Amino acid sequence: xxxxxxxxxxxxxxxxxxxxxxxxxxxxxxxxxxxxxxxxxxxxxxxxxxxxxxxxxxxxxxxxxxxxxxxxxxxxxxxxxxxxxxxxxxxxxxxxxxxxxxxxxxxxxxxxxxxxxxxxxxxxxxxxxxxxxxxxxxxxxxxxxxxxxxxxxxxxxxxxxxxxxxxxxxxxxxxxxxxxxxxxxxxxxxxxxxxxxxxxxxxxxxxxxxxxxxxxxx
Amino acid sequence: xxxxxxxxxxxxxxxxxxxxxxxxxxxxxxxxxxxxxxxxxxxxxxxxxxxxxxxxxxxxxxxxxxxxxxxxxxxxxxxxxxxxxxxxxxxxxxxxxxxxxxxxxxxxxxxxxxxxxxxxxxxxxxxxxxxxxxxxxxxxxxxxxxxxxxxxxxxxxxxxxxxxxxxxxxxxxxxxxxxxxxxxxxxxxxxxxxxxxxxxxxxxxxxxxxxxxxxxxxxxxxxxxxxxxxxxxxxxxxxxxxxx
Numbered sequence: 001x002x003x004x005x006x007x008x009x010x011x012x013x014x015x016x017x018x019x020x021x022x023x024x025x026x027x028x029x030x031x032x033x034x035x036x037x038x039x040x041x042x043x044x045x046x047x048x049x050x051x052x053x054x055x056x057x058x059x060x061x062x063x064x065x066x067x068x069x070x071x072x073x074x075x076x077x078x079x080x081x082x083x084x085x086x087x088x089x090x091x092x093x094x095x096x097x098x099x100x101x102x103x104x105x106x107x108x109x110x111x112x113x114x115x116x117x118x119x120x121x122x123x124x125x126x127x128x129x130x131x132x133x134x135x136x137x138x139x140x141x142x143x144x145x146x147x148x149x150x151x152x153x154x155x156x157x158x159x160x161x162x163x164x165x166x167x168x169x170x171x172x173x174x175x176x177x178x179x180x181x182x183x184x185x186x187x188x189x190x191x192x193x194x195x196x197x198x199x200x201x202x203x204x205x206x207x208x209x210x211x212x213x214x215x216x217x218x
Numbered sequence: 219x220x221x222x223x224x225x226x227x228x229x230x231x232x233x234x235x236x237x238x239x240x241x242x243x244x245x246x247x248x249x250x251x252x253x254x255x256x257x258x259x260x261x262x263x264x265x266x267x268x269x270x271x272x273x274x275x276x277x278x279x280x281x282x283x284x285x286x287x288x289x290x291x292x293x294x295x296x297x298x299x300x301x302x303x304x305x306x307x308x309x310x311x312x313x314x315x316x317x318x319x320x321x322x323x324x325x326x327x328x329x330x331x332x333x334x335x336x337x338x339x340x341x342x343x344x345x346x347x348x349x350x351x352x353x354x355x356x357x358x359x360x361x362x363x364x365x366x367x368x369x370x371x372x373x374x375x376x377x378x379x380x381x382x383x384x385x386x387x388x389x390x391x392x393x394x395x396x397x398x399x400x401x402x403x404x405x406x407x408x409x410x411x412x413x414x415x416x417x418x419x420x421x422x423x424x425x426x427x428x429x430x431x432x433x434x435x436x437x438x439x440x441x442x443x444x445x446x447x448x449x450x451x452x453x454x455x456x457x458x459x460x461x462x
Contacts, residue, residue, distance in 0.1 A: 006393075006440060006443060006444055006447070007412065007440070009389055009390070009393045010393065010408060010412035010413070010443075011336075011412050011413075012390070013390065013393060013394065013412070013413055014337075014338070014412075014413040014414075015332050015336075015337070015338055016390060024290075024293060028290075032398075033402060033406075034397065034398055034400075034402065034405040034406070034409070035398070037405070037406055037409045037410075037413075038394070038397070038409055038413060041409055041413035041414045042338075042413070044414065045337065045338045046338045047338075047340060047341040047344075048324075048325075048328065048359060051356065051359050051360070052359065055255075055359075055360060058251060059248060059251055059252075059292060060292075062247040062248065062250065062251045063244075063245070063247055063248060063292065066244065066246070066247040068243050068246065072243060072246050073243065075269070075270065075273060076239060076242045076243055076246065076273065077239070079270075079273055079274065079277060080235070080238070080239060080242075080277075083274075083277060104219065116398075
């Protein structure tokens with residue numbers, strides 16, 4: 001691509017409207033800093049996306065400061081009476097709310113991290129010459145509490161490191177899979193303020209589709 | 219989701235009707251805000267009637283929501299609430315149709331102006347082109363909310379022969395991906411310079427660099443982007459020929 005073409009493509013990026021998911025992620029501050037900056041640049045210039053974002057913010061604000069009146073209670077009771085009791089599908093009832101919150105939080109971090117990995121390695125295997133110890137991927141959650149990065153080792157293995165300042169996650173077990181490689185990881189204390197884990201991906205496992213990754217909470 | 223909220227869903231999952239009522243009450247403000255936006259557009263409607271219909275939509279959403287799904291209840295419930303309000307009478311169905319028409323003409327005008335001006339048009343420019351009042355445009359976006367996002371309704375019906383647009387969309391994805399592979403400073407310089415139209419001096423002030431550093435970083439980033447993009451665009455057989 002010629003320099004002028006590339007520069008035009010870059011200038012055109014600000015014209016692309018944000019999707020529903022991007023707007024929600026932007027509003028809920030769930031984006032990495034680069035995506036956030038890119039979307040912020042569009043929002044500054046697009047009245048449509050900017051207005052939709054303000055609608056989302058308004059909705060979040062009313063939900064956080066809600067005042068329920070006697071009329072509201074009466075309306076809901078009247079409609080419940082009209083429609084009768086509902087039968088819910090069985091939910092997750094065995095865990096305590098605290099466990100679910102912690103698990104969901106970790107799950108959210110992992111989902112964002114995996115999405116970033118898949119985008120980064122969408123093209124398949126790592127290409128080109130890499131230096132020993134070179135960082136080939138780095139991700140940090142929007143709140144800065146979870147970090148992950150991958151480095152290339154001397155023997156061409158790839159090491160992926162995870163660390164978090166959320167000490168509550170200590171002991172969490174993760175099922176890591178990359179292509180045919182499958183590993184069980186446990187987040188352990190690595191410093192006074194961090195827990196973490198690392199996994200080594202032998203070179204032969206990263207020859208296929210490196211984007212084919214899952215990390216699940218065991 | 220807060221612990222309190224999770225506990226409510228948990229109790230509701232066990233058939234606790236009190237928890238159901240509490241869930242409905244906690245999300246009632248969402249019905250309030252959505253019905254208020256629609257009532258603003260449709261001056262002839264009774265806001266309390268719209269709210270009543272919206273609560274019926276909310277009840278459906280509560281019944282169908284699965285906490286295990288990784289989507290917020292607010293996002294899940296909005297189409298149910300809006301659907302119940304718009305579908306409650308011929309008048310509101312007609313209102314929805316009219317708002318959709320406004321949204322469509324706004325988006326078509328916006329797309330056309332973007333091509334011509336090579337920038338996102340202002341609301342005033344779109345109003346002039348469509349012959350709509352600014353307030354009509356704002357009301358339509360407010361009433362349809364997030365439904366305004368996404369492709370134009372007829373976009374899916376277009377023949378797939380529009381290769382120029384398809385290629386452009388692919389290029390955009392490739393360029394976005396390539397930016398995400400730059401280091402943070404390079405990516406920010408590119409975004410500030412090309413997307414926010416900031417000068418080297420402004421970027422330098424923002425990132426605590428000198429203007430000449432900004433220029434060097436930008437040139438380096440462009441070089442990296444060109445390499446990343448040429449690598450991605452090389453046909454597979456060329457990869458084989460070159461032994462990669």
